[in-house]
Amino acid sequence: MQISKEQKIRYLNRRIDEIKELKEYLKTSDFESTIMIGHRLKGNGATFGFPLISKIGISLEEAARSKDISKIQESIENLSMSIEENLKNFQ
């Protein structure tokens, strides 16, 4: 299935908003909401052609389930870098 460049860019931009949300959840220790986002990334990343984002989603979901703050932080950073890199490739 062919996913257009526009669809991919829109997907990545939405993740930028999600990173902001994740950082907020981290501050308030809202693990449930973090699990939801991790789970969603796991499901949609590879579908849009970003298998690494799916992998990050898996790590994020697992870290939130075990309430491992440092691993959550690490996943958020990885996600941020991956999005930045992919967006650069589209410029």
Add this chain to the structure above:
Amino acid sequence: MKNKNLASLVIIDDDVDLLELLSSFFRQRGYNVSSYVDARVALSEIESKKVSADVVISDLKLPVMSGLDFIKRIRTFNSVLPIILMTAEGTLEIAVEAIEAGAYDFVLKPLHVPQLLISVQRALFLNQVQVENTNLKNLFNEQDFLGLKGVIGKSPGFKKAMELAKRVSSSQANVIIFGESGSGKEVVAKAVHDLGDRKNGPFVAINCSAIPENLLESELFGYAKGAFTGAVGSKTGLFEEANKGTLFLDEIGDLALPLQAKLLRVLQERKIKRIGENQTRDITARVICATHKDLKKEVEKGNFREDLYFRLNVIPISMPPLRERKEDIIPLSEYFLKKFSLLNNASIKGFTKQAIKHLESLPWKGNVRELENAIERAVVLTNSEYVDVDDLPSVDYGLSETKQEEKGASGAIFSINSIMSLEDMNKKYIEFIFKRNGFAKEQTAKELGIDRKTLYRKLKELEAVEQLTIQ
């Protein structure tokens, strides 16, 4: 047949990105897509029929109502709607739980969208088969006259026959049904059976004119092992098979005289002997007979035993020919149209006004059977949503169909443009006369100068004609 590209999909996912992606993917392929982030809203709109749904694709893990809860709620009012669940949790337990809850399929995230498309196409096919199956069941289970299934008619003649059938159903009196070929004599016999105490027993029907005399005797009475050459085992006859039920002897007027004597004895004594056996066996089957012949005249001619005539003629029921009950033509036509539309996957909505007038004006020499054949042919051949006059037989049905082919420029019925064998010529001529008589066997046999049994045999040889005609 429903065009798969007009199918309606409902997609539910709280992941807006996936929702947009899938909606766009399926819309590009001609599907009508309704998308929801909240399963409760989707549920309410499907239930109230605000949205049309042929297949639902839903995420398993949803914030307020989960995909499993969604399926359980849907199943309270719709047992067949296919639901495909998507999930990022790829465990066997969840898959089993989903299927047990009533999911049609289970696809894993990250999605392989072409795989999802295949699943949707399969679900649509399943849905279509289920809907057709339900429609057919409904059609055949329609409770019509006297609560009988699939019995269609509202004319006074039809009602009179069926009401009499109901009155005699609980008695043990012998019943004989008179009526032209194809008029529905077996429907009356079945009604007597279904409305009476024997409804849970077997209904066994046999056409006495369709089977040679010597075979008919062994069919009716059965035989013992070694009774005649080729009797390698014993055989139960139809009288015994119909025990506690009904034996319907159609075209009793064509029964040979020696068998008439045997039938009379069975009706008097309620006992039979298998061929080649001395032991008598009690029979409990109710015997219902039918004929297209005027038995009184047959008695006068010496073709039918008077004592059997009086024995059978306790309660005569007459089923009028279709031309004498024109009120039944349209209800029957509509019933056959629905039946054959479903069987042929055709979406035919009905008849044009002209077609209705035309149907009512035709003579229907072959009665309901001929009408059924004509409607089946129209359903198969029409290119329109409504059956029109052109799709139906013309007034000189049979002759009109064959005249171009067989009348030829000379005006003769048959012009021989190429050499054909005598056998082919015979077949063609029988087919021609049969069609011209609206598939009425008696008239055809008379015109051809042969008896009905010979006609039956010859018709069986005519495979093409056989498909067109008699049950």
